[in-house]
Amino acid sequence: MRNIGILTSGGDSPGMNAAIRAVVRKAIYHDVRAWGINYGFSGLLNNDIHPLEIGDVGDIIHRGGTMLYTARCEEFKTKEGQEKAVRHLRDAGMDALVVIGGDGSFQGAQVLNDLGFPTIGVPATIDNDVPGTDFTVGFDTALNTVIEAIDKIRDTATSHERTYVIEVMGRDAGDLALWSGLADGAETILIPEQPYDMDDTVHRLVRGHKRGKKHSIIIVAEGAASGVEFGKEIQERTGFETRVTVLGHIQRGGSPTAFDRVLASRLAAHAMELLLNGKSGRLVGMLANQIVDQQIGNALQKPHHIDENMYRLSQELSI
Template sequence: MKNIGILTSGGDSPGMNAAIRAVVRKAIYHDLRVWGINYGYAGLLGNDIHPLEIGDVGDIIHRGGTKLYTARCEEFKTKEGQAKAVENLEAAGIEALIVVGGDGSFRGAQELTKLGYPTIGVPGTIDNDVPGTEFTIGFDTALNTVIDAIDKIRDTATSHERTYVIEVMGRDAGDLALWSGLADGAETILIPEQPHDMEDIVHRLKRGSKRGKKHSIIIVAEGAANGVEFGREVQEKTGFETRVTVLGHIQRGGSPTAFDRVLASRLAARAVELLIDGNAGRMVGIVNNQIIHKPIDEALQEPHRVDETMYHLSQELSI
């Protein structure tokens, strides 16, 4: 093997640039040539492919987003699109591919492997919802962004004695809401993995008010409820002045934390090693602070789970 490719796909996440840097430098260290593919699978189908040298990845480890850009690609989901992708890779002389992204990106890598093309998946998504790994690239940075925002909102919540509903990302996974809610002492956390009882939420808010509590913070994962609608319902049923903040895409940006930079570097370097050793159709991940790898097929069959003990702890601590 002399040539490998790398692309980033799906939603961007802080630390993707650190992963790109690690792939390029690890590969060059082992006398391989690296080709970057812009705009994910869309760029692959459009032949937006270019060589990456050591200097091309200098001074990017601290930058958020992705140097290779990213995009959605409906055409790639078709058999014709996947066959065209393999054809373009082979025409460029690229013998294997590293895909950095979430579970949707991994499914694309899985399809290429089925066509006989070697791929390795590196988990990068702020939602932390890729099975087979405890953490994904970008989650820690997004979490700290959310916590910083909640800290600021708490100041004004205290000043005006209001209830604040804060909607965070997490369509199918509640990790951002759960971790930020526990870290910031939220009174209530709504996540897709757990049902919520409105009567219990109202009871808890009123109980806190009776004992002299001046404000409350409620964290809502977007997949658990619509923050605006939920905030309106809270105000109607409690009579408390309630404001809603939807954090939105601010959660995706920013310089990656040290944890995400190190995680991305470790995962990406291991991905290169797996290709050198002749592996294909596998993903890398981190479990108990050790870098592991497993078949993508096997990982995608595992359901995403949040730590239920953390969820119950958050309820116990917010009495």
């Protein structure tokens, strides 16, 4: 194990740079050369590969985004593209690859490993939807960004006595909506893992209004419903002045929290340890604050589950 490639793929998330830094410095510590691949699998197919020295990853642990950039790549989904990627890795003298990203990225990592090229996955996505780990790199930062935004919206909701519908990201996972809704005392939380009842939502709003409640916050996960359409129906059925805020890509940016920096460093270092010990085709994660790993294929077959106890608690506390 003399040369390690690193790439980031899929949507960016805060903490990716911390993970890159950990891989590079762990590699150098063990006399292994680290190589960065720009623009994910697309850069791999275009041979956009360059060496990474210890100074190249200095002063990046606090920066959001990814210094290696990221991009989608349709060509890599083809058999020819996948074989080309392996060929480029071998021609560049790479012995193994660390892929930092989400479930889509790990499908690519699994393909490379199946083609005989040792690959390890590090989960980094704000969606927190990778099975086999309690948290993914970037989720905590995105969550705190959402909470800060909701706190500010609540101030104006109180001032104008309005109902606010806030749409958050998460694709098909409701973690961002559930955690932020519980943390900010939202009256209603819509997540894709649980069916919602519009009649119940309206009932909650009217009940609160009758007891003197002047404003309400509703959190909608993008995979559950359109915040805009949901807000329109709320106003039509209740007559309450309703505003909608779609937080969008602001949730992806920002300096990573201490939790995400530490998580990224621990996961990426473990990825390097696996490769140094001759293991590949693994996905690292954290369960009960312990760093673990599992076969990538096993992880991809597992569905993402929401914490149903947290969901029930959010309903009980929002009476």
